[in-house]
Amino acid sequence: MRVLNVPNILLFLSIFFLTSFGFAGPVTSDTIRNIEEIKVMSYNIHHSNPPTQPDSIDLDAIVRVIRDQDADLVALQEVDSGTERSGEGNQAALIAEKLDMYFYFSKAINYDGGEYGNAILSKYPIMEGSTHQLPNEPDADTEDRVMSTGKIILPGGNEIVFASAHLDYKENSASRIRQLERILEISEEMNLPIILAGDFNAVPGSETIELLQSAFQVTCSSCPPTFPVIEPTKAIDFIAFTHPAQKFRVKDYKVIDEKYASDHRPVFAVIELLK
Numbered sequence: 001m002r003v004l005n006v007p008n009i010l011l012f013l014s015i016f017f018l019t020s021f022g023f024a025g026p027v028t029s030d031t032i033r034n035i036e037e038i039k040v041m042s043y044n045i046h047h048s049n050p051p052t053q054p055d056s057i058d059l060d061a062i063v064r065v066i067r068d069q070d071a072d073l074v075a076l077q078e079v080d081s082g083t084e085r086s087g088e089g090n091q092a093a094l095i096a097e098k099l100d101m102y103f104y105f106s107k108a109i110n111y112d113g114g115e116y117g118n119a120i121l122s123k124y125p126i127m128e129g130s131t132h133q134l135p136n137e138p139d140a141d142t143e144d145r146v147m148s149t150g151k152i153i154l155p156g157g158n159e160i161v162f163a164s165a166h167l168d169y170k171e172n173s174a175s176r177i178r179q180l181e182r183i184l185e186i187s188e189e190m191n192l193p194i195i196l197a198g199d200f201n202a203v204p205g206s207e208t209i210e211l212l213q214s215a216f217q218v219t220c221s222s223c224p225p226t227f228p229v230i231e232p233t234k235a236i237d238f239i240a241f242t243h244p245a246q247k248f249r250v251k252d253y254k255v256i257d258e259k260y261a262s263d264h265r266p267v268f269a270v271i272e273l274l275k
Contacts, residue, residue: 037251037272038154040239041071042197044166044264047080047116048091051229051263057086061261063098066121069256069268073152074101074121075164075197075239081105082114092119104129106148108166118148118164118198126150132186134167134179142168142175147183151192158273160247161190165198167208176201176208184215193247195271197239199264204235216240217248219269224255226265239269249274 043066048059066074076095080086096103101121108117120126128151136142147165154160165183168175180200187194196216202208204223212218219239225232232255241248252270259265 037270039072039270041266041268042075042237042239043266044077044199046078046262047086050260059094063095065258065261072123073162076119077166077199079119080116083112085112096121102126104150106131106146108146109144117146118166120148120150120162120164122152124152134182137174140175142170145179159192161192161194163196167200169201180208180211194242199237201236217243219250219253226255229259229263229265237267239267
C-alpha cells in the first residue's frame, strides 16, 4: 500500500486539486522514507521520435530511459499533445501514467493540430503548477518559449520548486538572453529553493550560461556534451539549483549514454538536501 507522509485531509485535498486541474499521478504512494537526496533528470525528448526512425513515435523508449535511472523529478522538453505527427493524447500524461508519476504540461505553441511545449514529472505531488511565458527579442522570427514550474512537497516535508525550461535555438540569439533574464526574475520572486533543468541551447562559457551561473549553480563542472545524440559535441542540457546553495549539494552527475530514443542525450544528477 502507498501512504503519503501528510495528514489525511491534505492528502484528500491534494488528490482533489491534482485530478481537477489537469494534473495526473498515483492516488496512493509507496511507504515513503525521509529522503536526503533527489534524483533529477532533464530530457529533450524530441516528441518521442527516435532520429533513426523518422516516421515513428516510441514513448516506451523514453519511459525506459527514465525508469532505468529511477528519477524522482524529470524535466521534459519538446513534448507533443494531440498533434498529427504524434497522435492522440498528451505525451507527458502518457509517460507519467506508465511511470506512475505526477505531471504538469505547459504549452509553448500551437502545432500540427495540437500543442507543443515542456513538462515536469514528479514522484511526489505537484501542488502548484504554473506556465511562465518567456519573451523573444522584438521582431525575432522564432518560436515562443515557456518555463514550467511546480511546487513539490518532498517526503520529509521540504518544499521546493522544480522547473523545466527550453530556450531559443537560434545561433547568437538575443531572445535566449531575454528568456533567461525573465527566468531569473521569476526565480527571485519565489521564496523556495529551486531546481531548474532544461535545454538551454547554449554551451558553457557562453553569455547565456554565465548569466545562468550568476544566480544558479550548475550541477556539472566539466560538462560532457549532450547534442547531437550520436557523437555529441555540445553541452546544452543542464540541471542547476538556486545559488548560493544553502539547500542543495551535488552528489553525482552524468550524461546518460542513450543514443536511440531522442536527438539529445539526457542528463542526470543526484542532489543532496542539506539539513
